[in-house]
Amino acid sequence: MELRDELTQDYLDRLRAVQPSDLPEDLDLFDEATATRGRRLNKAAYSLKDEHQRELFHRDEAAWMAQFGLTDAEEELMRKRDWIGLWRNGMSIYVMVKLSGVTNTPLPEIGKQMRESGGANG
Numbered sequence: 001m002e003l004r005d006e007l008t009q010d011y012l013d014r015l016r017a018v019q020p021s022d023l024p025e026d027l028d029l030f031d032e033a034t035a036t037r038g039r040r041l042n043k044a045a046y047s048l049k050d051e052h053q054r055e056l057f058h059r060d061e062a063a064w065m066a067q068f069g070l071t072d073a074e075e076e077l078m079r080k081r082d083w084i085g086l087w088r089n090g091m092s093i094y095v096m097v098k099l100s101g102v103t104n105t106p107l108p109e110i111g112k113q114m115r116e117s118g119g120a121n122g
Helices: 009-018 032-037 039-047 051-059 061-066 072-080 083-088 093-102 107-117
Strands: none
Touching: 039 072, 039 093, 051 061, 051 093, 061 072, 072 083, 083 093, 083 107, 093 107
């Protein structure tokens, strides 16, 4: 069952009424649609809080990713450490920090990539 199937029409109507409609098209807005799209990515990155998941990540990253049903495109974003791509595909900054920790990617490097891409409103 999809998350959208669980939402009532009343809820969806109220949500649509409060969504901004005049935002610039190039704005990297992390909204409900983005967060919903990123559920697999977030689940994967959040798993890295557990030591055995971090060990699997370092031993066999492909096997680690396979657990979460990531799409080929999501796996490619992970492999490339495409931080702005991960953000645009729904990875929350909170779990992105977990991924950055196991990949030894300093947060300033993530910020630099986002600024250089013009993403995350940078």
